Amino acid sequence: MHDEELIGQVREIMADTFGIDERDLPQDPNQASFAGWTSVLNMVLLVALEERFVIRLSMDEMISMTSLERIVDVLRAKVAIGLPA
Amino acid sequence: MTLSVAMPVPGHALGNEQRALAVALQRMTSAVWHDPVGIGIDVVDVNDFEKRSIEKFPYFYSRCFSASEITYCRAQARPAQHFAVRFAAKEAAVKALASHTKLAYWQIEVVRQLNGQPTLALWTFDRLAPLTELCGLDMKVSLSHADQWAVALVAAFTRDHAHV
Numbered sequence: 001m002h003d004e005e006l007i008g009q010v011r012e013i014m015a016d017t018f019g020i021d022e023r024d025l026p027q028d029p030n031q032a033s034f035a036g037w038t039s040v041l042n043m044v045l046l047v048a049l050e051e052r053f054v055i056r057l058s059m060d061e062m063i064s065m066t067s068l069e070r071i072v073d074v075l076r077a078k079v080a081i082g083l084p085a
Numbered sequence: 086m087t088l089s090v091a092m093p094v095p096g097h098a099l100g101n102e103q104r105a106l107a108v109a110l111q112r113m114t115s116a117v118w119h120d121p122v123g124i125g126i127d128v129v130d131v132n133d134f135e136k137r138s139i140e141k142f143p144y145f146y147s148r149c150f151s152a153s154e155i156t157y158c159r160a161q162a163r164p165a166q167h168f169a170v171r172f173a174a175k176e177a178a179v180k181a182l183a184s185h186t187k188l189a190y191w192q193i194e195v196v197r198q199l200n201g202q203p204t205l206a207l208w209t210f211d212r213l214a215p216l217t218e219l220c221g222l223d224m225k226v227s228l229s230h231a232d233q234w235a236v237a238l239v240a241a242f243t244r245d246h247a248h249v
Contacts, residue, residue: 019136039176040133040169043190047145059189059210 003072006079010071013052017045030067053079122222123241125180127173131233134165134172149175151194151212170228170235171195177239178205178224185222185241192216195226203228205239 015022018036031037065071139146158167175190194206207216227238
């Protein structure tokens with residue numbers, strides 16, 4: 001899976017979680033700047049990511065996933081993005 | 086309004102009910118001022134849980150709530166209110182303890198005592214055993230919910246000051 005595909009999937013899950021159209025998501029949404037990112041929806045998002053990518057996030061990973069960029073960083077490491085087949 | 090009850094006006098005697106309330110408030114205030122190692126508060130939109138029922142999002146609920154919490158909330162007339170206020174309590178506890186330890190939501194359980202008073206039980210990360218030692222801290226929790234909003238306040242105390 002390439003980065004673009006991963007980012008696309010995460011944005012799709014974020015839009016679904018926050019109940020908005022994907023086009024209305026900021027370029028790099030983060031907890032500080034996106035008002036809809038509440039504590040409940042943060043957990044909904046993290047759990048949805050766990051389900052979609054069949055992973056289990058650690059506490060440190062969950063705490064660090066405060067923006068699209070950081071989410072992608074964690075997922076890239078978890079699902080070994082970009083490694084040769 | 087609360088402070089006007091807790092602080093009697095000179096020359097005006099308090100009734101028994103007012104006196105009891107004033108004493109309770111003074112004790113709470115005293116406890117908080119004595120050794121507030123941590124305080125956390127959180128407010129949750131009940132609609133977030135109305136829109137995500139346990140039937141549609143079972144994994145989310147199993148990651149956030151204990152089996153006992155789920156059983157209790159599902160037995161209520163409006164489960165979303167009860168899930169929401171418990172979620173608020175977990176987030177408030179995380180905030181209250183932020184400078185001491187990191188806890189996941191599933192490690193924090195709201196337990197109702199026989200008199201209905203809520204307390205917090207803490208579990209190990211794998212949820213297999215009670216977390217008996219938390220840096221010598223005890224916690225108190227207060228919950229409230231209305232039609233749309235659920236709120237929880239958690240205060241963490243050193244053990245000597247927890248029993249007020």
